[in-house]
Amino acid sequence: MAPVVNGRVLFNEIPQGYPEPGKTVVYDTSETIDPDTVPLNGGFLVKTLEVSVDPYMRGRMRDEKIESYAPAFKKGKPIDGYAIGKVIRSENPQVKVGDHVYGYLEFQNYSVRKDLTGLRIIENKEKLPWSLYVGVLGKTAYMAWKEYAQAKKGETVFVSAAAGPVGSFVIQLAKMDGLKTIGTAGSDEKVEFLKEIGTDVIFNYKTTKPRDVLLKEGGIDIQGKYPDVSIRSYWDNVGGETLDNALEASKVNARFIECGMISGYNTGFNTPLPNIIQIVARSIKLYGFIVFRIEHMYNDEFYKVVPPLVASGKIKYKEDVTNGLDKVGDVILAVQKGLNKGKAVVHVADD
């Protein structure tokens, strides 16, 4: 095989506000690679199949000097993220040609890796499309629901960004646990998907005030002296005013699962939270989490339980697949603006 272009998505510039396609990241075709001859030095060669574009990536577009949970992207280097790749050559006895690996890969066509650090070989007995392994089979929803929800039948959970890949999985897990679900999303199409997955109360936050729905659906049931309002748990993907509304409508001893706060990623976290005092007044517990800090506890269970649920159709999902690494910049922006119509995946190569 002759040398081929190793297309790469390079981090180019820290954005002010929203990321800009063609400026924040650029697609570069200046590097070539010969897959048959590139030295492996005892490692293996991975061909990238699918990459995941996620809200948290915005936080990585920052000055390298600022530390945070996920490392800053490096200027002039390929960005990386969750991906599925296929092993096409190997000198590592633990890895066979034809194996599929899941984990952080650089967003480029080919990568040489030394060992499986940060990667996991995926069996895929159910023969699911590989894109699902960076989508509905992302671990965030399942693992944090198990870890923090303490779900009890009959309780109510509110989920923001509920039509997204994490939110829609949470809604379905909550339904399986017998909870009443309230979900919000920002388009008619997303509202439609929330219906499909059986969400009990659905509203479009662009046309309806979350506060109105939450206080009404909670029903402010005053038992004795304390306002026994609705929300027993809140899965927060957005933060900001919606978080404040949820605090206002929450029950005593409510649990808030803090998964993300996309409302502030591009414009800052300066929305006032006048109901923050309810954390004290209603004995609310907030659980912030990042999935990589809990996944070691749930990986085995996850890969045993969830792929069959998806294969059987018991967990529904929606993907928004874009073709080609050259489109990553556009997809990054779409995800920050909530314009993706399902889990944003970029398809890089066929299996």
Next chain:
Amino acid sequence: MAPVVNGRVLFNEIPQGYPEPGKTVVYDTSETIDPDTVPLNGGFLVKTLEVSVDPYMRGRMRDEKIESYAPAFKKGKPIDGYAIGKVIRSENPQVKVGDHVYGYLEFQNYSVRKDLTGLRIIENKEKLPWSLYVGVLGKTAYMAWKEYAQAKKGETVFVSAAAGPVGSFVIQLAKMDGLKTIGTAGSDEKVEFLKEIGTDVIFNYKTTKPRDVLLKEGGIDIQGKYPDVSIRSYWDNVGGETLDNALEASKVNARFIECGMISGYNTGFNTPLPNIIQIVARSIKLYGFIVFRIEHMYNDEFYKVVPPLVASGKIKYKEDVTNGLDKVGDVILAVQKGLNKGKAVVHVADD
């Protein structure tokens, strides 16, 4: 005994901003009572000895239609709060003349009670001054520290309003558990008291920026990829900017014990919290609590363990005692402004 004045502290007007002595509550002497002949109807007569004035009372000065964890004060009626009283007549076989009761009493010289609902007979084997039972022997610090702190030797805890009755007890509990303590207060005198009780790092938030101290004392110890900064737990009495600073300086998996947010009680909770995203990024857990929701689990332990600790001098405390129910309005304002020099107690009558 002839009828005597039954002085009462009546709620008069909902304050805008800070409460105003003589307007928010008024001291009323229009009611008389004959302690020897007032009908008990099977109950008992309590003479009020000591009453507690606390920050949370501001939240009770609101429109009765707004529900919250502590009931609103009723206009024209006596306010109530934690107090110690002595039983001076009784027709209730469970209560003897000479018993001392702790719990919510109306702020007036004499009260007739039917039974012990909401009250507890205090033995006081250690013969401690009765005022301590509404002060250092308040349960908030001890019970919530036991319930939420998960203290581990060598960790660092930051305590705001650290010279107050709750904060100073927390500092001493943390020292007993082997923690490094950082405490902040708003006057030289309070800073002096923090030295007396052995606080490791002390600063006056009126002359030093909390953020500077917290980031420095934490030392931002970057281990590997993640900023391993200082605060493993934060006992929050103030909320607002200090809470934001603590979020910025907190460690991964930090625990925040949300006891109160006095910075917002009189002026509203509108301070932006730009570091709220750290709840997610650093997997921080916040535990809001109100002591009456957890005290049933700790009452027996508390009365066994804590009075001897205080009697032996192992737990130091500072009281700010004012004489006379007619001064309650002034003390309420002082507490909201942080002008009290120790636990604010109003001494009503000698034992």
